[in-house]
Amino acid sequence: MSTIFLGSPQFSYTPSLSSPKNPFKLPISIMATCIHSSRTKSPPKNKPQINNNVYNYVKYCQPNFPNLITSNPFSQKSLKVEEEEGEENLWVKMKDEAKSDIDQEPILSSYYVSSILAHESMERALANHLAMKLSSSNLTNTTLYDLFIGVLTDDQDLIKSVKADLLAVKERDPACISYVRCFLNFKGFLACQAHRIANKLWLNGRKILALLIQNRVSEVFAVDIHPGAKIGKGILLDHATGVVVGETAVIGNDVSILHNVTLGGTGKMCGDRHPKIGDGVLIGAGTCVLGNVRIGDGAKIGAGSVVLKEVPARTTAVGNPARLLGGKENPKRLDKIPSLTMDHTSHISEWSDYVI
């Protein structure tokens, strides 16, 4: 077993772990093995001691990707309690970070108080922060706050996704030095949360409001996600400028998407016309994926690629038009989860026509 868990995110090939029926049902003893056998990357010392079992499980030991995109793959009851504790702690941790930041930069006191410390929950702080960012002369922040807090209170799953995204950004982006910084300032994170709210409104038939939020997000953050798009948990939109996601796109869990990525449609007919992105996928900067094509779980798409056809699970597609590393017939399989390693370039040596 120990050779499997090498301390960086990777696929497990142990058949018993990848049962198609319930790929995530692991005995606790195996989970413990996963956590303690991680060698090369131990959890940072200054990381909050929250949610560690679940967290490391996802990071190091995720046994396989489900073949279907689900909105809630980590749903075992045995994990649920720890998850909730972790989520509770996350808000406490963020308030501590805010206080520490104020100590370092007193000129930011009023900013941190009004944005974080004045609020009794992450839901309220998020509703307030997004309302401040997205309000305009025609659309007051109180109107938006009431709208946002209503949605966030109504659906407890939504704030779980918010927290999973916070954990994902902090874990995967070396430039992210604290949760509170991501929460306050990362426009990819904020655009994703505004989308989650817009998506709920869309599903509840409040399309006009949902589309209005989409457009404000596009103006304020330069991120254009149609409210109809389905997006999983644990999402990193890194840098985020120029991201476009179409109405019938689906994005799985634990996906990392860089800036200027398009998940676009083709033609002007309505209906299912946008890409389906599996779990654990990494999509490099400036890439276009067009049409109702599937990017399999754990696939990696290199920067600047143009993808117009299906990409199988755990393979790497690069170039314009995109081709599979190793060739169409026998593509090379990734043994790590690319969205978690954020490794954009290790395929170079195998990209045969790269001749510089």
Next chain:
Amino acid sequence: MSTIFLGSPQFSYTPSLSSPKNPFKLPISIMATCIHSSRTKSPPKNKPQINNNVYNYVKYCQPNFPNLITSNPFSQKSLKVEEEEGEENLWVKMKDEAKSDIDQEPILSSYYVSSILAHESMERALANHLAMKLSSSNLTNTTLYDLFIGVLTDDQDLIKSVKADLLAVKERDPACISYVRCFLNFKGFLACQAHRIANKLWLNGRKILALLIQNRVSEVFAVDIHPGAKIGKGILLDHATGVVVGETAVIGNDVSILHNVTLGGTGKMCGDRHPKIGDGVLIGAGTCVLGNVRIGDGAKIGAGSVVLKEVPARTTAVGNPARLLGGKENPKRLDKIPSLTMDHTSHISEWSDYVI
């Protein structure tokens, strides 16, 4: 005749229709044929009953593209009356849509009233809406409103272009559910209209103001169009983030341009140094067209392409560097107008080196 008008936008090869002297002079009887023989796509039921003859004519029957880019190709007197009626109706329709939206979302009442219903004409609503969006602490919205309404009142052709763009967006973008939504929220549409005003100021010698508007549009909408650029009617800038259009670029009529498209220059000498885009062209997301090169009428440029040389009319160029489908000597000719079909991907099967 009926085999020519297949109900989706296409080129006509009937020689009598494509006389180089007056390509748009069609007898009314033929126009009627065009409209009624459209088979596969009938006009949506809930579409305003305005301007239909002209509209369908453009959509289904445009017999050919003029060889020269003109700012007003549909200039027959017989069409003019209907056009004006359609335009009048468009504003009435938009106010109806606004009222319907208020019924659905009363919290948006003041937004819709101040943006749409309080104004007696589309010109005034547009001047107000752009002024609100583009104003800053140093540049009040009243200053901008006075400036914009002056330009819009002075040149009646300008508002015709605005209306042609509204029709274009609604027709080509499946995500556009009403005219009023496009008018209020689509940053590509708003950036294009701000450019139309800036271009008038530029041509009238008010360069400082024109450039100031360009820069505010770049900040607010992330769309950077030099006020010197000439842009025709019926333009769709879809998503629009990152679009850059240089000073001496020319864009024809009925063109669809996706986000992150650059029509850029090369070198630092002044003079004519930017691309010339023909009528009916479709340019996919993330494409760069650089230098004073011509993209022929009805050409299609695939997403993520880099185009540095001329692209003949009705051909498809893809890749980096861009190549013609079918080869340079005998490129495959498109039989439909790509800017209207918005078909970005049907060339896949013919792109010989696409091997996934």
Next chain:
Amino acid sequence: MSTIFLGSPQFSYTPSLSSPKNPFKLPISIMATCIHSSRTKSPPKNKPQINNNVYNYVKYCQPNFPNLITSNPFSQKSLKVEEEEGEENLWVKMKDEAKSDIDQEPILSSYYVSSILAHESMERALANHLAMKLSSSNLTNTTLYDLFIGVLTDDQDLIKSVKADLLAVKERDPACISYVRCFLNFKGFLACQAHRIANKLWLNGRKILALLIQNRVSEVFAVDIHPGAKIGKGILLDHATGVVVGETAVIGNDVSILHNVTLGGTGKMCGDRHPKIGDGVLIGAGTCVLGNVRIGDGAKIGAGSVVLKEVPARTTAVGNPARLLGGKENPKRLDKIPSLTMDHTSHISEWSDYVI
């Protein structure tokens, strides 16, 4: 000598001028020769008569690129006095331009007075202008002004870099008609100056503030430069939307970077993981350079390229993946400085597989 100075920016191969020990030590007599022997491009008549010797020297006669990136390559004492005079004159010139603009457009009086004429120095005007642009409801412009003016006053080198950037934009961008227009409106210029301030704060241990500025700049200008990145003088960020520069990136002097360019990392480990861009480099629109790779002095990267490996000095890399013009073994060498010529397309005829 005269054959060397052909009036457009170029490399000199004269050994005596390119001594590795002090490549910039030129006798004044040679500088004068440089200026007067420029043939094909004479300085525009309406250009301010400031700083001409230094300016033309840099433009026409830069003998070679230093092998190492330095923050201050033009450091000879003989040039310093003239430089300072030029810088002093630049602010005077900008105030004259502002007055002239007010004469032409009286409705902009209050804008120009509050932004330019009310300030006693460029430092104060810049601190004010950036504070107005980057302030938000939570972060007042007075807080930001105090912060910015403190940094600008504390480090006199910083304002020298600001001025070098102003000269660079005016010289290289044909669309830039005056210094004051660049100063007030070019978001690439403003984002770069905000970065210079954020970088000082970062180096002084004020990381929270530095990161906050980075994120505001990303929201307001759609330019995302990590405050840790090192950027030289004489930088042009043209159009600028979508530019992303990572924490450990280094950009040399006299570099021109178009919009949607990424200097990105790979992997999620900390440490030196971003590109190193030499002096005089030109990077075309939409290009991704990923990983800790070096782009040599005077290299040119074509638009839409994906660069994952080192590019030698004075060579041209194009395509996805990028390849060297002339081949890896014997790449063609540029004889002009690409960041100054801004020539994006003259490599076409030599790009062998470009077959349109």
